Amino acid sequence: DIVMTQSPDSLAVSLGERATINCRSSQSVLHSFNSKNYLGWYQQKPGQPPKLLIYWASTRESGVPDRFSGSGSGAEFTLTISSLQAEDVAVYYCQQYYSSPFTFGPGTRVDIK
């Protein structure tokens, strides 16, 4: 099974500042046949279901603000919120869909400093 880890566990960032979340997979999730990284990022606010932010590691889902961006390849990935807004307070998860079981990372909580 592919194990997903995230760092940090939590972070507090001032409004308008950058937030960076890291995700690592225990093996590469880059598929050689299509050169795609099978990695997604999700945002979950309290009391709500998760919401897809980023797929294929760097493709922003329709309607997601452009302050959210994903980068990385292979086994190391990053979600960046370029200018934190109050509505971005949430838990963020990465997930690999390269091989079953399609594991999630443990989550990173983002708060306002």
Place this chain on the structure above:
Amino acid sequence: QVQLVESGGGVVQPGRSLRLSCAASGFTFSDYGMHWVRQAPGKGLEWVAVMSNDGSNKYYADSVKGRFTISRDNSKNTLYLQMDSLRDEDTAVYYCAKGGGSSCYFYVNCWGQGTLVTVSS
């Protein structure tokens, strides 16, 4: 717009069974793989199972393999999760979720509101 509505949750004793349903609308259900994902109280997300659009492929988390069965009825636009031999640790909110494509190997791009399953004597 895409809607996923789960039902069938509730309180059940350990060792008993429960079947969850997910009614889908707003998209061509038979074109997409579908997932179940759960979240224990105060915990993170745990992927549970997936089925491809035509039912030909399905996969399970190790924690539920042999006890849970995912299925779908494309004529009714409905996804199911049959949960047998339930354990305390299966207590969670269960989300029905739509995949981004026909196969199992896609991200999840839409989630239901979830249904709570509580396993307790």
